[in-house]
Amino acid sequence: MKGITVLGATGSIGVSTLDVVARHPDLYRVVALTANSNVEDLFLQCLQFHPDYAVMADEKSAQDLANRLKSKASYIQVLSGIDGLEEVSRLPEVDYVMAAIVGAAGLLPALSAVRAGKRLLLANKEALVVSGQLFMDEAEKYGAEVLPIDSEHNAIFQCMPPDYAKGFADVGVRSILLTASGGPFREMSAEELLQVTPEQACAHPNWSMGQKISVDSATMMNKGLEVIEACWLFHTQPDKIKVVLHPQSVIHSMVEYTDGSVLAQMGNPDMRTPIAHALAWPKRIESGVSSLNLFEIARLDFEAPDCQRFPCLSLAYQAIEQGGSAPAILNAANEIAVAAFLDKRIGFTAIPKIVESTLAMIPVVGAQNLSELLEVDAEARYVAEQQISALV
Numbered sequence: 001m002k003g004i005t006v007l008g009a010t011g012s013i014g015v016s017t018l019d020v021v022a023r024h025p026d027l028y029r030v031v032a033l034t035a036n037s038n039v040e041d042l043f044l045q046c047l048q049f050h051p052d053y054a055v056m057a058d059e060k061s062a063q064d065l066a067n068r069l070k071s072k073a074s075y076i077q078v079l080s081g082i083d084g085l086e087e088v089s090r091l092p093e094v095d096y097v098m099a100a101i102v103g104a105a106g107l108l109p110a111l112s113a114v115r116a117g118k119r120l121l122l123a124n125k126e127a128l129v130v131s132g133q134l135f136m137d138e139a140e141k142y143g144a145e146v147l148p149i150d151s152e153h154n155a156i157f158q159c160m161p162p163d164y165a166k167g168f169a170d171v172g173v174r175s176i177l178l179t180a181s182g183g184p185f186r187e188m189s190a191e192e193l194l195q196v197t198p199e200q201a202c203a204h205p206n207w208s209m210g211q212k213i214s215v216d217s218a219t220m221m222n223k224g225l226e227v228i229e230a231c232w233l234f235h236t237q238p239d240k241i242k243v244v245l246h247p248q249s250v251i252h253s254m255v256e257y258t259d260g261s262v263l264a265q266m267g268n269p270d271m272r273t274p275i276a277h278a279l280a281w282p283k284r285i286e287s288g289v290s291s292l293n294l295f296e297i298a299r300l301d302f303e304a305p306d307c308q309r310f311p312c313l314s315l316a317y318q319a320i321e322q323g324g325s326a327p328a329i330l331n332a333a334n335e336i337a338v339a340a341f342l343d344k345r346i347g348f349t350a351i352p353k354i355v356e357s358t359l360a361m362i363p364v365v366g367a368q369n370l371s372e373l374l375e376v377d378a379e380a381r382y383v384a385e386q387q388i389s390a391l392v
């Protein structure tokens, strides 16, 4: 029986995780559930999963939740704030931590799990983008297993040889082919992109996801963040990662070997597959995902990405090539720009502009330790916000 903390339990990944966990009451026990401010959903999840702890990042919401749980489930300890999130990520009775908070807000709890040597199921790609080197060094130091939940990285993990950490040349890997659906605006002209709304951006053709990652998919920043994520997870360089548009989202990514073999992982686009894979690894369990119907799919298409219309992808390649604090600046500026787009303060095509100018305005430094990285993150948010205010 493995004890689990689900960080970001009320989100898209959190809900899918609990769906898989509920199918295996003999294998997994929920120790802690966390959310930002959605009291109603976390309350209902508490009644269903009976965790020992429930954490709300927002203090006032934690009060509300504690009041509601008093009569129904007083045995649940309610904690709050970043301290609470860090605490439930390192509890001795916790074996696995699902990191499914969105954005850099998830970094500290994910690091807390890593430093406690847990198995970390990593959905929160922004945490790794901000702190890549530090995160991977800490995972090695504390013996934490970092298993990818992002469907592409989970696919790559499944297609890689087991000893890939030795380096691509040693294990006969030539490159990673990172697939991308292209998002809802793949076929739009540059002019049409000027007019798109948050509602359109959040209506992804193949996946149902949180708002922030939906916008990132529409700008292709999601793929950029995933290139950076793949560099860290698979100990490789950006020139070994090729992005391939594949609108059907049936192949979740591929690994190309030196002998010309290309291994792909396929399946219906449903996050319960990578979640179940990482929960059970190296075994396999039921996930609730139906069989892939190849006759219905009939064909698989591939295209090259267009970095003219979707400049976020090249900005991310530039940031990881530059290294140091550049990916943290890219991520912070993007989080601020996406929030402003969702609030209808800026247009869709302003997102890459804000990211590009923030990167140009802040000098890139080595940024080895956590406090330096958090400072860079805060500075980039401030600079990006200034530019948005100047625009509106």
Ligand code: NAD
Pocket (backbone or CB within 6 Å): 007, 008, 009, 010, 011, 012, 013, 014, 034, 035, 036, 037, 038, 057, 099, 100, 101, 102, 103, 105, 123, 124, 125, 126, 149, 150, 151, 207, 208, 209, 210, 211, 212, 213, 271
């Ligand atoms: P979501 O918006 O649906 O859920 C986010 C969760 O994080 C919620 O539970 C929310 O309460 C919590 N949260 C938000 N801000 C917080 C804060 N400041 N402090 C503490 N908790 C906070 O997001 P999602 O789509 O589930 O994505 C979560 C992460 O997984 C993201 O990093 C995303 O890139 C990654 N991911 C998601 C998918 C997907 O299919 N949704 C696929 C791959 C990767």
Ligand code: MG
Pocket (backbone or CB within 6 Å): 150, 151, 152, 226
């Ligand atoms: Mg992905």
